[in-house]
Amino acid sequence: MSTTEFDQYADQYEQLVHDPIRNRFARGSEFFALRKWHLLRDYLRRRKRDAAQMAWLDVGCGTGTLLKLAGSAFASARGCDPSEKMLEACQGLDVRVQTENRLPYEDRQFDLITLVCVLHHVPPAERAQLLAEVARVARPGGVVCIFEHNPWNPVTQLIVSRTPVDRDAQLLTSGTARRLLRQAGLRDQGCTYFLYLPEVLYRSLGFLEQLGTKVPLGGQYAAFGLHHEPAGANARRGTA
Numbered sequence: 001m002s003t004t005e006f007d008q009y010a011d012q013y014e015q016l017v018h019d020p021i022r023n024r025f026a027r028g029s030e031f032f033a034l035r036k037w038h039l040l041r042d043y044l045r046r047r048k049r050d051a052a053q054m055a056w057l058d059v060g061c062g063t064g065t066l067l068k069l070a071g072s073a074f075a076s077a078r079g080c081d082p083s084e085k086m087l088e089a090c091q092g093l094d095v096r097v098q099t100e101n102r103l104p105y106e107d108r109q110f111d112l113i114t115l116v117c118v119l120h121h122v123p124p125a126e127r128a129q130l131l132a133e134v135a136r137v138a139r140p141g142g143v144v145c146i147f148e149h150n151p152w153n154p155v156t157q158l159i160v161s162r163t164p165v166d167r168d169a170q171l172l173t174s175g176t177a178r179r180l181l182r183q184a185g186l187r188d189q190g191c192t193y194f195l196y197l198p199e200v201l202y203r204s205l206g207f208l209e210q211l212g213t214k215v216p217l218g219g220q221y222a223a224f225g226l227h228h229e230p231a232g233a234n235a236r237r238g239t240a
């Protein structure tokens with residue numbers, strides 16, 4: 001699969017991800033983006049990380065949905081994607097075109113890096129290369145978050161199998177996502193499952209989702225990694 005595959009979907013992206021079951025679950029894409037942002041925000045708060053001090057990069061940002069929603073909460077918010085046409089919807093955002101799996105940024109630029117529903121479009125043999133790039137542009141102490149469809153949820157599987165933009169998708173389990181984070185040298189920070197309740201129920205019963213965060217059946221999951229560096233590594237690099 002080519003990394004610019006999404007160029008062909010860009011013009012009709014919103015229509016192409018619509019599905020009768022998905023539409024019953026939520027009225028539009030906003031609900032899914034909002035859930036991700038709140039999960040991320042709560043994760044950072046629990047770890048006493050101040051988003052207003054953090055530089056955020058959204059890899060595979062597509063049309064910039066999450067950047068538009070949450071960008072203003074960060075000191076800076078940037079995005080990159082191999083699909084130039086998807087990025088055309090990102091007017092006003094700080095985005096760059098990415099060539100293949102190489103991220104167009106210098107080393108150690110970001111305190112938070114997200115990949116939202118990106119890795120299932122990356123062939124398995126190329127995922128480690130992309131994660132190595134993510135680790136390269138992360139600052140020590142930086143957080144990496146992979147949001148993905150959960151292949152263990154049968155409704156997710158059904159929707160993905162019917163969605164045109166997911167024709168070539170190869171879903172990955174949370175175990176695979178966490179292994180990719182570890183292989184890139186990041187410290188595994190665990191995984192949260194979410195999207196159990198449709199939007200209409202979530203409004204009043206959202207607290208119930210807390211019961212399922214460790215049960216691997218939510219519609220999607222978030223796997224977290226932390227860029228860490230052995231004490232003194234900075235100093236050693238300086239004298240090398």
Ligand SMILES: C[S@@+](CC[C@H](N)C(=O)[O-])C[C@H]1O[C@@H](n2cnc3c(N)ncnc32)[C@H](O)[C@@H]1O
Pocket residue numbers: 003004005006059060061062063064065066080081082083086098100101115116117118121122130
């Ligand atoms: C399903 S869309 C998700 C877009 C956005 N993250 C969102 O959640 O709305 C998948 C995106 O991943 C991008 N993509 C595909 N291969 C990629 C790669 N190797 N590196 C970064 N992004 C990639 C596609 O161009 C597309 O914009």
